[in-house]
Amino acid sequence: MSAKAGAVDDQPPLGDAAPHIEQGANAIHPLDTPIWNSLHGGWASLAQGDAQAIRLDRDHGPFAATAHGLPTEMTALAPLLPPGDELWLLGRDALAAPPPGMQVVRTAMLAQMVADRPVKIGGSGPDWQELGEADAPDMLDLALLTRPGPFRARTHRLGRFIGVREQGRLIAMAGERMRMPGFAEISGVCTHPDHRGQGLAGHLMRRIAGHMQDRGETPFLHAYASHDRTIALYRSLGFAVRAQLPMAVLSKA
Structure with missing residues (x-):
């Protein structure tokens, strides 16, 4: 089953809903591939995989990514998925067909939001x-x-x-x-x-x-x-x- 072909939670097909994501080697913005960039950034010490495919240590989370979403790279995800676990993909990886031996069990469309202006903490609030x-x-x-x-x-x-x-x-x-x-x-x-x-x-x-x-x-x-x-x-x-x-x-x- 290809994730690109299906509709998502009553949304349009994924392939039609995310035209801003490049399918080549260069992403438009670092946040277009947040999992890959996190696994080479703040999560680097917890990353498992190689130059083609990589995932977060399973005790910390199910997130995984490939370098470019290519079929050979998607195949490289297979050794990173133990029985009974899941891999969560975002962006172009979510549009790629799953490799042999793997299946898409859930899809969704996410709104990615940023706060590029100072966030006001406000006055009184609960003790934290x-x-x-x-x-x-x-x-x-x-x-x-x-x-x-x-x-x-x-x-x-x-x-x-x-x-x-x-x-x-x-x-x-x-x-x-x-x-x-x-x-x-x-x-x-x-x-x-x-x-x-x-x-x-x-x-x-x-x-x-x-x-x-x-x-x-x-x-x-x-x-x-x-x-x-x-x-x-x-x-x-x-x-x-x-x-x-x-x-x-x-x-x-």
Whole structure:
């Protein structure tokens, strides 16, 4: 099955929806290939693979990328996918046909958003705290409950995470994931269902984004393109859509 041929969550076919992505060797912008650039940037010490195909250590996440999305490079992904695991691809890799022995099990269109202006942290807000190794089990539990995206046992080690606790229970968090020179991704944003509607996620995102900008990095994030309310929230925080990127999830056939 080719990811390029199918429709995505009631969106147009992927091949028609992302004309800004080059199919050659040169990407238009570093954020058009964020996984590849992160695996050669902030994730380099956790990267596994070769010059054709590369993935993040599976305990940290399922993300993988190829150099140019070519068929031979897609074939090089196969040894990086153990039984029972998945590989998540973005951009041109998501448009390529899966190699023999692998199949596309999920596709979606993502809105990639950036905050290229200073993010206002605002005034008073909930008490928050830095999250670390001692918080890892609670972070994983909250992520598995709310499903903000791929979150595994060591995802919390990919960057800074902060959160809000109430009576000892972690009820909201936000953190960092992809990172490359000049850019850092906000991810892992989630709030316990019992505590939504209080602005916790927005407050934590502002803190994380402000910290990135203090480091001289442009914050970016990904949201499902069909989730209008989520995108509206991110716009209110100072983010703007720069591109739509196709996503594909591969597993063993």
